[in-house]
Amino acid sequence: MKSREPVSKCIHIIDKLDRIISVSESWLLFAQENQAGESCHPDKIINRPIWDFIDGDETQQFYEIILKNIRTEHKTVTLPFRCDAPEKRRYLELKITPIQQENIEFASSIIHEELRDAVKILELGIARSDKLIRMCSMCKKVELSENTWVEAESAVISLKLFEQSKLPQISHGLCTECFKLGMSEFEKTFT
Numbered sequence: 347m348k349s350r351e352p353v354s355k356c357i358h359i360i361d362k363l364d365r366i367i368s369v370s371e372s373w374l375l376f377a378q379e380n381q382a383g384e385s386c387h388p389d390k391i392i393n394r395p396i397w398d399f400i401d402g403d404e405t406q407q408f409y410e411i412i413l414k415n416i417r418t419e420h421k422t423v424t425l426p427f428r429c430d431a432p433e434k435r436r437y438l439e440l441k442i443t444p445i446q447q448e449n450i451e452f453a454s455s456i457i458h459e460e461l462r463d464a465v466k467i468l469e470l471g472i473a474r475s476d477k478l479i480r481m482c483s484m485c486k487k488v489e490l491s492e493n494t495w496v497e498a499e500s501a502v503i504s505l506k507l508f509e510q511s512k513l514p515q516i517s518h519g520l521c522t523e524c525f526k527l528g529m530s531e532f533e534k535t536f537t
Contacts (some may be wrong), residue, residue, distance in 0.1 A: 356454040360396050362448035363415065367392065380431055380470075402518035405483040408528055412442060413450060415536045420444045423535050425528060427454075428486040430498070432468040434485070435460040465498045467513055477506065477514035484524035495521040 357370040366505070369388055377386035384390060391399070400406050412423055422443040429436045436459050443451045467488075468478075479501065480489040488501035496504065507513055520528065 355455050357451060357453045359445070359449055359451050362417075364396050365393050366396055366399075366529065367449070376487055378480075380429075382489075402480075404519040404525075408520060408525070412532060415532070416442060416444050416450055417448050419536055421535050423531060425531055426457075427484045429454070430465075430468060430486045432464040432466065434462060435454060448529045462499070467498055467502055467507060467516070473512050474476070474515045475510065475512040477510075479507075479514045480518045480519050481516050482521040482524050484528065485521060487521055489519070489521070495523070 355365045355370070356373040357368075358366055359368045361367045369391065374386070374388065396409075397406055400409055415421075416423060416535055422441055424438045425442070427438055427440055429438055437457045438454045439457055440452060440454045443453065445451050481487070481498075482489075482495060485493035485495075486498065488498055488502060488505075489495050490504055502508065
């Protein structure tokens with residue numbers, strides 16, 4: 347495991363209508379490092395709803411609840427999450443903070459990274475089939491069956507993904523463990 351000091355915070359801010367109104371330079375650098383290309387350039391995301399970038403009904407509902415309570419209670423929520431690349435696991439901390447005029451700041455910092463052999467299922471820009479696999483939005487584990495979630499490397503083997511002509515698309519949700527963790531953080535903050 348390779349550990350390092352937290353990097354500059356990657357920040358984006360949404361307005362009271364949940365539209366992205368600004369991103370930090372470190373956010374853009376992080377997006378470029380992850381081969382997000384032009385799709386994450388500020389010209390492509392500023393004034394768009396944050397919901398265009400949060401995949402999965404469960405995940406959107408989770409964040410809707412959090413944002414509503416942040417705006418009414420004026421408290422910060424801190425959540426652990428991962429933002430993996432094909433060749434590394436990244437463990438981050440996300441602070442969601444109310445700021446002026448019902449705007450909300452999302453500030454993420456890398457806590458540590460772990461190098462791994464590249465996991466092709468996580469690569470961007472490759473041809474995909476119509477089939478879907480579900481990945482947890484917070485921990486990046488893949489669902490094998492109801493309540494059984496494993497790391498992407500294990501999912502590739504268990505689901506025999508490389509025996510298929512094309513890799514499946516990835517949809518997102520929340521695994522049971524991360525949902526409980528998120529709700530626990532929510533309850534600590536708002537009750």
